[in-house]
């Protein structure tokens with residue numbers, strides 16, 4: 038029973054600690070699938086945006102970012118926190134069968150980018166917009182004669198997968214086959230997507246992009262990061278260094294601006310902030326569950342051990358009568374429980390790994406990375422829990438008088 | 447010098463005077479019996495002599511040393527070094543074999559020594575039952591294991607509280623024979639008993655009544 042209680046406590050602790058230590062990444066990745074958290078646009082476009090509240094998305098600006106520079110995103114200080122990024126080239130186009138212009142967007146779908154570091158990164162819309170529901174297929178970057186159309190636009194134009202459609206932009210005309218119709222649940226549902234190279238060719242803007250969406254893992258904002266976001270120059274050198282070397286979204290934006298020519302990076306606020314809060318709360322919850330499960334185990338153990346000592350009071354009294362001191366008898370009981378506890382703890386640890394994976398699968402839809410540091414942590418916790426659990430019974434044991442238990446009055 | 451010397455020993459539980467003004471001396475090598483009705487203070491007296499309890503008043507000299515003022519810790523040591531205890535209910539550890547039960551006493555005294563423990567079992571005629579668990583032994587055999595355990599550390603004084611209380615006549619005879627042998631070897635024995643036949647074997651019988659010594663009988667032999 039003691040072994041079982043310890044096993045239960047240890048398994049919960051193991052599961053929670055593993056999940057907790059891994060959950061930062063998991064929750065972030067989970068939230069990331071609901072969109073990018075940083076938007077990068079050219080400097081002047083951003084100025085217009087700020088002055089007139091006109092997003093670059095509403096007009097087609099003649100300011101651009103360079104596609105060839107995008108690999109540099111993975112060279113910033115927090116390169117590892119940049120999970121995905123996708124460029125967009127926007128244009129207005131006339132579509133056969135419709136009076137009004139439609140928004141044509143060139144992008145990466147599943148692009149393999151060769152990084153300046155010599156590595157490669159697989160990124161693109163497919164990763165960034167994993168929640169889009171697609172009828173038909175995602176485009177691939179080599180599909181020069183195909184397009185993806187938003188569900189609302191498709192309905193308006195009476196299009197379905199497999200249909201051909203003619204698009205005309207900046208004087209260039211193209212016949213494209215509709216390979217997929219997507220439902221994003223947002224403004225994108227009114228747009229036509231083609232591979233970036235196709236859009237660049239059609240609009241005569243080779244090597245240029247209008248904006249880049251970046252998905253980055255970030256640290257929750259605090260007072261320092263908020264001040265920095267308003268004006269990085271207001272920080273002292275020391276503060277600036279701390280800020281720069283922490284994965285605040287503002288620091289990452291700053292570093293992005295450092296590597297891209299004439300670019301402005303802005304956090305997409307709501308998403309970035311909720312990520313931090315949710316992460317904090319989730320971790321707190323896990324910590325609470327860990328503490329509660331261990332406290333529960335300690336209580337359980339103390340009941341079981343006390344009952345055990347009471348049951349064996351005759352035996353313990355006898356040992357004392359034979360001349361065993363308090364210390365040896367306490368050790369005897371403690372050792373027995375520690376050995377049982379160690380067995381239970383080991384079993385619990387492995388059960389906990391299982392739990393962690395189940396939690397990972399059901400909650401985060403991903404495997405939980407097993408952290409070796411959980412082993413000593415759980416071992417110490419189990420040890421402390423057992424010791425705590427033994428306190429009442431050792432006290433009982435010390436107060437046990439052989440004369441009273443042995444003559445069974 | 448007496449081996450045991452009780453001087454005005456009293457034990458008072460609240461309003462109950464379990465023992466009152468006991469004066470008693472026991473010589474080395476003596477075999478003493480204690481009799482008396484239930485509740486007359488026999489066990490209380492044995493507990494005090496056996497260092498498991500302290501008197502409320504009076505002095506207890508064991509081998510010339512006053513133990514009535516000792517701490518619980520040093521009483522444990524005295525018990526370990528000088529006293530052998532035999533119980534009415536045997537008190538064997540049920541998951542240990544007869545031999546291991548004897549060795550437990552060695553363990554807390556000095557070092558477990560299997561050969562010596564086997565010899566002790568042999569003295570009570572149980573060497574062939576060494577590997578048996580208490581549940582596989584008869585009451586008489588269990589009591590003999592208990593006696594072997596009491597003797598293993600060569601105590602100065604053997605205390606037996608109603609050792610035959612749970613035994614039939616045949617086993618009672620065996621236990622008395624063992625006591626006789628121990629007495630012949632010069633071991634000092636104090637036996638509490640309800641049984642006049644057991645008491646008669648001793649040299650003297652102390653009769654307790656209401657916590658006092660009513661009389662002391664010299665047994666003819």
Ligand SMILES: Nc1ncnc2c1ncn2[C@@H]1O[C@H](COP(=O)(O)OP(=O)(O)O)[C@@H](O)[C@H]1O
Pocket residue numbers: 459462463464482483484485486487488489490491
């Ligand atoms: N721990 C105790 N607390 C209160 N009263 C006790 C305790 N131990 C013994 N007594 C009382 O002391 C008296 C003597 O008990 P005891 O020595 O066990 O008698 P005996 O062994 O002769 O039957 C009894 O009245 C008993 O109720």
Ligand SMILES: [Mg+2]
Pocket residue numbers: 488489490
């Ligand atoms: Mg009694």
